[in-house]
Amino acid sequence: MAARKDKKGRVLKEGERQRKNGTYEYRWTERNGQRHSIYANNLSELRDRKEQLVVDRYNGLRVGSNQITLNQLYLLWKKLKKGIKENTFQNYQYMYEHYVFDKLGHRKIRTVKRSDVRLFYCYLVEQQNLNVSTIDCIHTVLHQVLQIAVEDDFIKTNPSDNALTELKKVYNVDRKRRKALLIEEQKLLEDFLSKEGTYRHWKPIFTVMLYTGLRVGEITGLRWEDIDLEKGVIYVNHTLVFFSLRGKSTYAINTPKTSKSKRVVPMMSTVKNAFHEVKEYYEKEEIVCNSIIDGYTDFIFLNRFGCVMNYTTLNKALNRIVRDCNLEQLEKNEDDSNVLLLPRISCHSFRHTFTTRMIESSMKIKAVQEILGHADIGTTMNIYAEVTDELKVQEIGVLEKYMKEQELTPLNSTYP
Template structure:
């Protein structure tokens, strides 16, 4: 129960209330809340009733002044124990760079829906992946609700604004193509063979012919390749943190997979293995004993950014259609569909946990396949 009393100020007589809020879990002692500044006893009684209801709903007094950053630290301490080091690093970067500077110092129970929408609108002006930031910021609000720190989630109904370029149709009516067609692949591989080192040519060949992620390819060891069975196993991925490299488990169980290799790829791998053996015999102290397929000259793993940098150099020099490293994975899938592979086959080869991911690539299949659709119809109907 609350107790009410009048008190005198320079502005005149005001009302206050005091209320026992129970045991403080940190000190083990009873605690009292005091609220002042009410013009009438009726106002004080209404405020006390609302305050008492908040306490009954779990909004304890020691949670009332928690900032967003304080709640974030509580949430992340638990959440970080359930995720991979690379994911942890990515999440920390998102919060430190954009989320905490905007939310961190604010009391979490005072953050409004309008403010959340304003933040998301601002981020959308400079960040294409603004939805990722909304998802991460929302995790803290969800945790706050779960811990009874807030009653409602102000981020729940926030919408992602469309970027101007998404609202205005491009001249050709389509979106930027992040994959190569067959003729473009052939040209690139010819350039890679003639201008790049044996290692780099093989690296890009594997990315294109297996559709693997760059972290999976850079983490390959020779025992992942079964030359007799003609298969390659992807079961780990390369990760760098604070200048050190680690090999970690892939995101999902389906990412661990063994896929078949064609004879050309096997031949290139055998030639590269022979080259490494000869180099080791000539200088046995040069390389670390890590059994890696791809290394720097000192035997350490290649930087994760290395394939990106090398690809951009070749694209710029030869004025090729610009794609990303991930675009090579998209290219592999598109060409598989062109060759007649089923959606299930492509899903298993790429290690997608959700078939919807494969379907998304299928809907962006190359123009050549779209042209073939009409040809197939014509051929069938004229039989």
């Protein structure tokens, strides 16, 4: 019997055929008599898919599983799910259909990877602004749906395994939000921002925040005429306000928060260098200020389109920075129980961090008040008391370590 060939004269193997429209088909029959077909646009692609079938059989995966979507498995999960309260079941359905169905549900189950699930959870945090308790509920449904795929031999492992645990580590959500960064955390953040790459352009504005204690509206409203690099001072005389008006984002220039907020803030060399870096970056990227707000223009800190920034943009950037810095730390350290991670932070955290560094250095309380622009010294004293309480705990820890080294601690203590 002559070998069958395609239109190009290539010999076709058993089960292969070229269809009238020029595409290719491979047919085979299972031992139980069930017939299957796969299709491809060309012969090379068809044979690649045949090889994948062999691999799938070896791995114990079901034939045809590459066509099943996540949403199809979700519908099966709805039929199978029993033994929970109706309101809980309704909540699970809402979570999946509201957040997963359109974003991830169309994906074929075989194409959903671990990285896809983790990126999806990051999207829920950063773009949808969901808290972890909500994502936990979404994860419960998604993990169960994917587990059906594992149990029915569509996939070998559940790509959502440990995804929620990793999310919590990356965003440090199990830790109480602190108002100020510890010294080692501040150093970790600065080192991460100093690396060439995705976040390098964020370094100047966050450096100025960390080393001046200016409020976010004071920082984003700074113009080049408000700073004097030769004298090394910043003139704070207005603030940039960002708000929503009839559903539209709007900016306005306002007077400082209080009369004391109108002030002159000295620059450290780190701040001067940050301003110089901004100038160099704008010249290199040919960025010019396109914002005119209530007659004010020539703002210092701009996005790539030459427009002013706002606290929402900056806080979202910080979320991404914390996420990727912590991911890098976890990848470098196998023992993640002792790894240094950044806590959840916002722009206002930098003001508290700068205040803490001033108090730690024993700066006079009146000078701290003037630099921060506090109208009431009681506000400064409250922060001072909070920081010094933390310092006392730290210093006692140093004393205890010293006494242990001198063997002055009572032995055989039964208490931790």
